[in-house]
Amino acid sequence: MTSKNMTDIIEAYLLQLLQSQSVVEIRRVELAQRFEVVPSQINYVLRTRFSTHRGYLVDSKRGGSGYIKIARIDEDARSHQLKAMLKMVSQQMTVQTSQELLQIIQDMELMTAREVELVATLLRPASLNRNSAKDGDQTRAHLMQELIERLRFEIIQEGE
Numbered sequence: 001m002t003s004k005n006m007t008d009i010i011e012a013y014l015l016q017l018l019q020s021q022s023v024v025e026i027r028r029v030e031l032a033q034r035f036e037v038v039p040s041q042i043n044y045v046l047r048t049r050f051s052t053h054r055g056y057l058v059d060s061k062r063g064g065s066g067y068i069k070i071a072r073i074d075e076d077a078r079s080h081q082l083k084a085m086l087k088m089v090s091q092q093m094t095v096q097t098s099q100e101l102l103q104i105i106q107d108m109e110l111m112t113a114r115e116v117e118l119v120a121t122l123l124r125p126a127s128l129n130r131n132s133a134k135d136g137d138q139t140r141a142h143l144m145q146e147l148i149e150r151l152r153f154e155i156i157q158e159g160e
Helices: 003-020 028-035 039-049 077-088 095-107 113-123 133-158
Strands: 023-026 056-061 067-072
Touching: 003 023, 003 028, 003 039, 003 067, 023 028, 028 039, 028 067, 039 067, 056 133, 067 133, 077 095, 077 133, 095 113, 095 133, 113 133
Parallel strands: none
Antiparallel strands: 023 067, 056 067
16 A cells, blocks of 8 residues: 555544544554554654644654644634734744733733743743854744644643
8 A cells, every 4th residue: 555545544544533522642653553554654644634734733742651632723712812823923033022922822811920931931042042043033933833832732622
């Protein structure tokens, strides 16, 4: 069987699981064994077929007791607002913009004041310890994207 066909089969299986539950938790190794593929094939399916652009959030933990969680994005108000925030994040982000987004996240009651301050500390130029301001701005933008996507995933899990 070709790689594309196996990719389609794995995707169909995961979509079937998602029809009965809003969040699916699976083990990468078990899924790879079930379809007799290498774990990297599972990674490929997740990366190409279950991206945020296609309406899914994927969270994973690697290792022996690792898991993969796939959630269909439910566009409730908070999730929709976070999606709009993601569009605001470009390839680079200033400290001021990151602080403004963190304040919005706190106002949405998705993070406490302490959590926001801890994240803000990590996003400061001194914490990023990069060779140039541009490198720091790129790293800051990437970290904010990851944070926002994680918060969206948590909102979806709450809705179960």
